[in-house]
Structures are given as structure tokens and as C-alpha cells.
Amino acid sequence: MEFNDVLYSRRSIRSFTSRKLSAAEITGLVDAAIQAPSACNMQSWHFYAVTDPEKKAQFKQVCSEWATTAPVIFVVCTDGEAIVSRFGERAKNLFILQDTAAALENLLLKAVDMGLGGCWMGAFNEDECRKILDIPDKYNIVAIVPVGEPAFMPPKRDRKPLADVLTVVGEAAADEPEKRPDDKKEPMTIRGVSAPDAIFNDVNFSHALFENINLDHAEFSNINMEGVRFSDINMTKTFFGGLNLSQSFFGCVDFNEAQFESPCFDNAVFKGCSMKNVTFEDCDMEGAVIKPKGKDTEIKL
Numbered sequence: 346m347e348f349n350d351v352l353y354s355r356r357s358i359r360s361f362t363s364r365k366l367s368a369a370e371i372t373g374l375v376d377a378a379i380q381a382p383s384a385c386n387m388q389s390w391h392f393y394a395v396t397d398p399e400k401k402a403q404f405k406q407v408c409s410e411w412a413t414t415a416p417v418i419f420v421v422c423t424d425g426e427a428i429v430s431r432f433g434e435r436a437k438n439l440f441i442l443q444d445t446a447a448a449l450e451n452l453l454l455k456a457v458d459m460g461l462g463g464c465w466m467g468a469f470n471e472d473e474c475r476k477i478l479d480i481p482d483k484y485n486i487v488a489i490v491p492v493g494e495p496a497f498m499p500p501k502r503d504r505k506p507l508a509d510v511l512t513v514v515g516e517a518a519a520d521e522p523e524k525r526p527d528d529k530k531e532p533m534t535i536r537g538v539s540a541p542d543a544i545f546n547d548v549n550f551s552h553a554l555f556e557n558i559n560l561d562h563a564e565f566s567n568i569n570m571e572g573v574r575f576s577d578i579n580m581t582k583t584f585f586g587g588l589n590l591s592q593s594f595f596g597c598v599d600f601n602e603a604q605f606e607s608p609c610f611d612n613a614v615f616k617g618c619s620m621k622n623v624t625f626e627d628c629d630m631e632g633a634v635i636k637p638k639g640k641d642t643e644i645k646l
């Protein structure tokens with residue numbers, strides 16, 4: 346990926362698909378981490394990569410339950426004995442923490458480049474973590490970082506304006522600050538999750554992408570779903586009430602026994618969908634195109 350794409354598309358990821366990471370992917374992430382600068386190049390860091398299911402499950406007591414669903418949980422520690430004996434308090438309070446922080450950001454950016462994502466977690470129970478992994482006292486635990494393939498790509502969180510965080514002392518070359526690439530809002534992406542009986546109410550899913558999801562018996566009400574894209578979804582018995590589904594795309598969606606009440610389907614496209622016993626009540630479907638499974642002809646309404 347281009348550097349700017351990596352930098353500006355990184356998000357804190359807190360839900361993961363079931364895809365496991367290979368040994369090469371895990372070492373690749375840590376190898377990227379240790380390319381970071383470090384005080385005196387003493388590389389005062391140590392990483393644990395936890396993939397063992399039983400150990401991971403115990404992280405419920407360390408941080409959050411969602412973290413245990415990541416295929417790998419990194420525990421980032423300082424290993425500062427050597428540098429602290431040389432530089433004392435400044436090394437202890439600053440250098441070794443900065444070393445690990447720089448490495449950690451490298452790891453998160455490398456994850457994005459590999460199509461993965463993770464979350465930097467500072468709120469955790471250090472004693473519990475030390476006990477579970479038998480971490481020696483000489484290491485300080487700085488952060489927990491669950492990493493995996495994102496199941497849900499959250500929208501970009503706002504940043505303060507540059508003018509609030511930057512003091513230029515001296516001449517600046519340009520009059521106009523460069524526009525940040527993240528100024529454009531990206532659609533939400535949700536993939537590879539099972540959410541039977543889920544209830545979605547008053548959410549803006551405009552142009553969102555849903556891929557490979559089980560939404561059996563789900564309920565969508567009062568949601569703006571204009572331009573939404575659904576692919577490989579189980580929506581059996583799903584209820585859709587009062588939705589704007591104009592310009593939406595449904596590919597290989599199982600709608601058997603679904604119920605649609607007063608939605609707007611203007612210019613919607615359905616391809617390869619299964620729609621046995623579906624109920625459409627009071628629908629506005631002007632210009633919608635339906636292509637039944639196994640048939641070449643499209644029904645244009």
C-alpha cells in the first residue's frame with residue numbers, strides 16, 4: 346500500500362474475523378516494530394505474541410472480552426535494565442517508554458499494510474497479565490495489542506485541527522495548509538460476522554458494505570441505507586421497516602421469508618438472491634432490477 350493510504354486508513358480495530366495469522370505474518374509484524382528508532386539503539390523492548398486459545402481466553406480478565414477474539418494478542422513490554430543502568434531515571438521514565446511506543450505504532454501500521462488491524466490498549470490489569478504469561482519482573486508491560494483481520498472497519502475518528510496542535514516558530518513555506526487525505530468520509534465496512542437476531546435501529550448505514558454475514562432473523566428499522574452493498578449474506582426472516590434502500594446492491598443474499606415494510610428500493614439491484622416467500626408491503630421500487638437465481642433475464646420494475 347502507499348504510505349499515505351496506510352497512515353490515513355489505520356483505525357483502532359476491536360472486532361475480528363476468524364482468520365488465523367501465519368507464523369510469517371506474526372514475525373513480519375514484530376520485525377516491522379523493531380525497525381523503530383530507540384534510545385542509543387539499545388532496543389529496550391520485548392514482545393509476547395499470544396495465539397494459544399486457552400491463554401487468549403484468560404485475557405478476558407486482563408482487558409476486554411473482544412480482545413480475546415483476535416487471532417493474536419501482542420503484549421508489548423519494556424526491557425530496560427541495560428539502558429536504565431546507564432542513563433538512570435530519564436531512561437526509566439522516558440526512553441524505554443518512547444522506544445516501545447514507536448515500535449508499537451510501527452506494528453499497527455504494518456498490520457494495515459498486511460490487510461490486518463489492531464488496537465493499542467492501555468487499560469489492562471498488569472498483575473493478571475504477568476501471571477498468565479509468567480512475565481519476569483524486569484519487563485514492564487506497556488500495552489496489549491490484539492491484531493487480526495478486521496470484521497468491522499469503523500469510520501475515521503476526528504482529529505483536532507492542525508492549527509490547534511501546531512505552533513510554527515519561524516517562517517512556514519506554504520500559505521494554505523495541505524488538505525488531509527482523511528477529510529473524505531469513508532463508508533463503514535462489516536464482514537465475516539454472525540449476528541442472528543441483531544436489531545439495528547436509527548443508524549446511518551449510508552453506502553456501508555456488508556460482506557459474508559449471518560443476519561438470520563435480524564431487524565432493520567428507521568435506517569438510512571442508501572447505496573448500501575450486501576454480499577454473501579444470510580437474511581432469512583429478516584425484517585426491514587421503513588428504510589431508504591435506494592441505489593442499494595444485494596449480491597447472493599438469502600432473503601427467504603424476509604419481510605419488507607414500506608421501504609424505498611429506487612434503482613436497487615438484486616443479483617443471485619434467494620427470495621422464497623418474501624413479503625413486500627407498500628414498497629416504492631421504481632427502476633429496481635431483480636435477477637432471479639439461475640435465470641438470465643432481469644425483471645425491471
Ligand SMILES: Cc1cc2nc3c(=O)[nH]c(=O)nc-3n(C[C@H](O)[C@H](O)[C@H](O)COP(=O)(O)O)c2cc1C
Pocket residue numbers: 355356357358359464465466467468469502
Ligand atoms: C496510549 C493509548 C492507550 C489506549 N488504550 C485503549 C484501551 O485501553 N482500550 C481501547 O479500546 N482503546 C485504547 N486506545 C485506542 C484509542 O481509543 C484510539 O487510538 C483513539 O480513540 C483514536 O482512534 P483511532 O485509533 O481509530 O484513530 C488507546 C490508545 C493509546 C495510544
